[in-house]
Amino acid sequence: MSYARARLWLGISGVGSLVVLSALALTLGWPERLLVGSDGDSVSSMRQFAGLVVILALWLFPLDFLGGYYLPHRYRRSFSSFRGWFSRYIAGVAVHSGLFVVFAMLLLVTGRLTGVAGGLAVVVVAMFACLLIRNLRLEFKAVSTRGTRQKLKAIRRTVEERGIRVPRLFAVRHSDNGYTGGIVGLLSPRIVIPRRWLNSLTIEQLSTVVARRSLAIENGSYIRGMLLAACWNIAGFVICCSLPGAGLLSVASLVTTFCWFTLWSFVGLLILPTLSRRATLSIDISLNEIGVQPDLIRQTAASLDRMQDHEPHRSGAIETIFHPLPSVSRRLPVKPIAGLNAWNAARATLYLSWACFGILSRAVHCNIGRPELWDMLPTD
Secondary structure, eight states: OOHHHHHHHHHHHHHHHHHHHHHHHHHHTHHHHHSOOTTOOHHHHHHHHHHHHHHHHHHHHHHHHIIIIIHHHHTTSOOOOHHHHHHHHHHHHHHHHHHHHHHHHHHHHHHHHHHHHHHHHHHHHHHHHHHHHHHHHHHHTEEOOHHHHHHHHHHHHHHHTTTOOOOOEEEEOOOOTTOOOEEEOSSSOEEEEETTHHHHSOHHHHHHHHHHHHHHHHTSHHHHHHHHHHHHHHHHHHHHHTSTTOOSSSHHHHHHHHHHHHHHHHHHHHHTHHHHHHHHHHHHHHHHHTTOOHHHHHHHHHHHHHHTTOOOOOOHHHHHHHOSSOOGGGOSOSSOOOSOOOTTHHHHHHHHGGGGTOGGGGOSTTTTTOGGGTSSOOOO
């Protein structure tokens, strides 16, 4: 079994087990039977939410160990020590779990006072908080050596010679080989590049990556992806609050809402990757139209694929269901891409789902057991 296929089965196990648990909880009425009702005080409510995130962490730990440590070492994708991985993992779980408890408590307190409208306001604020926390963390990890600045200037110059405006560009420290950086910020988007890429990719390849992300910002695909991610989670939260047993008045009703939201997130995992793939393929066409050679586009995609799961060829069915990024063999379509496209919409939705207790957000095949990729999943 290849590394890519092993990770795929791991992600299926992680997502599938959480979806099944949520469905069982809804069917058998576990929240109502096991959790306090509307008369529970804040301390006992917080204890129960804390207990839930501990159970979640324990449930995922065997899969996290396989995805974060065992498989990368088994397939020689990582050479970090267990101690190094485990320390990063525990820190990631602590932050992830802590935010879940805080967001859940805010939803409970606000929901009791103002109903779904107040809960919706909490979700929106929590999504902005997630973006702010991530962006501040990236600024802290930014690399500003002389060599880095010179290489980034060369990349910017190469891209702008093609008539593409490049926003602020910076490199960050990272330890996971699968880290891709991406685009951060809403009003003034910025492009994040992994520091390791500055040494492992050529200037032409790095310029192709930066040009892609600059085009995603310029043509509105990035903002569409972020708006779609936010709207998907907001709509899911409102819908799930109105389903049987759900609500914001008690721990039991709120956990029921979270269970429904897990099923909603699962539907998103099946639908949204198509929009992300369309965005990637549309940018392929745009790059080719401004003079970037097809061989360079494919060569860059192949280099990045080798740093990820190294699966240049996939069946259409597997890609449609599980992969928001098209395989190398399917890049550069000969016909324009029809339909709505939204850059990174599928994986941005997973990260923003933290605001709604989105437990699938760190159980998918690309980031399970890899805390550096929980708040910034691999992207185009």
